[in-house]
Amino acid sequence: xxxxxxxxxxxxxxxxxxxxxxxxxxxxxxxxxxxxxxxxxxxxxxxxxxxxxxxxxxxxxxxxxxxxxxxxxxxxxxxxxxxxxxxxxxxxxxxxxxxxxxxxxxxxxxxxxxxxxxxxxxxxxxxxxxxxxxxxxxxxxxxxxxxxxxxxxxxxxxxxxxxxxxxxx
Numbered sequence: 001x002x003x004x005x006x007x008x009x010x011x012x013x014x015x016x017x018x019x020x021x022x023x024x025x026x027x028x029x030x031x032x033x034x035x036x037x038x039x040x041x042x043x044x045x046x047x048x049x050x051x052x053x054x055x056x057x058x059x060x061x062x063x064x065x066x067x068x069x070x071x072x073x074x075x076x077x078x079x080x081x082x083x084x085x086x087x088x089x090x091x092x093x094x095x096x097x098x099x100x101x102x103x104x105x106x107x108x109x110x111x112x113x114x115x116x117x118x119x120x121x122x123x124x125x126x127x128x129x130x131x132x133x134x135x136x137x138x139x140x141x142x143x144x145x146x147x148x149x150x151x152x153x154x155x156x157x158x159x160x161x162x163x164x165x166x167x168x169x
Contacts, residue, residue, distance in 0.1 A: 036061040049149040069104045071096045071111040085139035093124040094140035
């Protein structure tokens with residue numbers, strides 16, 4: 001016989017998978033084409049401090065029926081907040097959109113996190129068109145440029161944030 005906690009885990013996983021599949025069936029009605037699955041993209045971005053090479057490992061890229069190109073990143077863990085220019089926890093979503101923006105210049109582009117724990121799809125840009133990208137992306141890229149300059153600055157010791165705080169205070 002299966003132990004009770006293992007049985008419960010199986011039930012929870014089964015329910016979550018069922019919910020994911022139901023939602024995915026509804027979402028896929030709006031997907032015209034799956035462009036990439038588990039694909040690696042390489043990119044070179046020119047920052048004021050110099051060019052930096054990035055490699056993106058992407059879970060999925062869809063073309064929606066309305067023409068929008070959407071990168072989807074599947075997350076199984078606890079939900080991190082979606083980054084905003086005022087609180088940047090991660091550059092992953094803005095970098096995805098920055099890359100797609102140049103790959104598909106004539107399309108609306110967006111990126112989303114698919115939270116498997118809650119079956120919620122959270123999109124990065126409210127406006128996936130050129131206007132949304134022109135207003136949101138530059139702030140992220142400027143901030144990322146500052147981060148890169150600090151990383152490549154030999155005068156700045158490369159330590160964890162607690163060490164940095166001690167140095168700065």
